[in-house]
Amino acid sequence: MHQYLSDRVKNLATSQTLAMAAKARELKSLGKDVIGLSLGEPDFNTPDFIKNAAKKAIDQNYNSYTPVDGYGDLKDAIITKFKRDNNLNYESSDIVVSTGAKQALYNIASVLINPGDEVILPCPYWVSYSDIIKLKGGIPVEIKTSIEDNFKMTGEQLLNSITEKTKMVWFSSPCNPSGSVYDKDELKEIVNVLDAHKNIFVISDEIYEHINYKGGHVSIGSFDKIKDRTITVNGVSKAFAMTGWRIGYIGAPHWIARACNKVQGQVTSGANCIAQRAVITALNENPDKIEYMVKEFESRRDLILDLLNNIPGFQCNVPDGAFYVFPDISHYFGKEIHGVKIKNASDMSMFLLEKALVATVTGDAFGNPNCIRISYAASKEKIIEAVERIKNLLV
Ligand code: PMP
Ligand code: GLU
DSSP, X not given: XXXXXXXXXXXXXXXXHHHHHHHHHHHHHTTOOOEEOSSOOOOSOXXXXXXXXXXXHXXXXXXXXXXXXXXXXXXXXXXXXHHHXXXXXXXXXGXXXXXXXXXXXXHHHHHHOOTTOEEEEESSOOTHHHHHHHHXXXXXXXXXXXXXXXXXXXXXXXXXXXXXXXXXXXXXXSOTTTOOOXXXXXXXXXXXXXXXXXXXXXXXXXXXXXXXXSOXXXXXXXXXXXXXXXXXXXXXXXXXXXXXXXXXXXXXXXXXXXXXXXXXXXXXXXXXXXXXXXXXXXXXXXXXXXXXXXXXXXXXXXXXXXXXTTSTTOBOOOOOXXXXXXXXXXXXXXXXXXXXXXXXXXHHHHHHHHHHOEEOEEGGGGTOTTBEEEEOXXXXXXXXXXXXXXXXXXX
């Protein structure tokens, strides 16, 4: 690391999901037949009705800076979506559109975290949460969960993690990487704990909302007791297969949304204008329109679970949402396979990449060192071939 770089950047970890995807791409460019199951990225095309809206926007000469927090009619579409799908009531000034949910999360951390603030992260958590917290001088406080409790925190665990320095709780449901979905009763338990701690905020990352196989997504912000302290984060990357379009958004208490607007005004000036026009069309559609992708993900989930459960030493929970499996592979730790000692999940992930040419991500990146994450946002043929290669290598 170059000596002149800031300490902040020297201490920042590289995003492991993106690093693994880059490594897989590099091997592919060298002619290796790598199957990439590391990146959480739908393998579908963006639906035509959305692409057509973008083409129209170009022809209509949408080319100027947009309002920093997004076009007014996009914010209206988001307000309608929050009401329709999530029972959340927001006004225009509560909404901020950003360059992906990732920037939305970064904005929130920028406006709420002071150095020394503690942020509670149920593990496993999405890779970027802990590093964004650290970039802001905050302290991630992990709550360990395991496969037995379907990787979900309980109210009691939350209560035990709260200190006078706790600023917020930050989690995703459906969860990346475990696929766990909190139901209404489980959220109620969390809300009841937070009701007694009125200075703690909640970041609820709901980007996988529609990729939910048991149905009935519940937004924690819909509970009256906590709505004034919840920031609901969402985006179009996953549900609409629009990762590269880079649009995410939040619904938040007015003063938090305005502060995010201020930060964004100094950093990006707002999200891409054509993508914003296309997202109006996406959000105004009935979510049924993307059901075909969800059905396909569900059938791939069943397939990959069936296949992985046939590999000794792979222990999987049944994910109810998102498009990842998160097997516990600690059975292999300390063992030598084909002359390679597997000490931990990072070794396993690297071993699978180098010897089976299958890209996964180590669980360490998500705060769980016993697991690896495998994305099934890939064709069934690729999933079958990848698991076959893993099995042949390990068994
Ligand atoms: N949150 C979670 C849980 C994610 O998996 C992702 C992955 N991209 C993001 C946020 C960020 O999404 P984007 O920036 O593409 O909207
Ligand atoms: N969210 C995806 C993942 O977890 C995309 C990668 C990223 O944004 O870090 O793989």
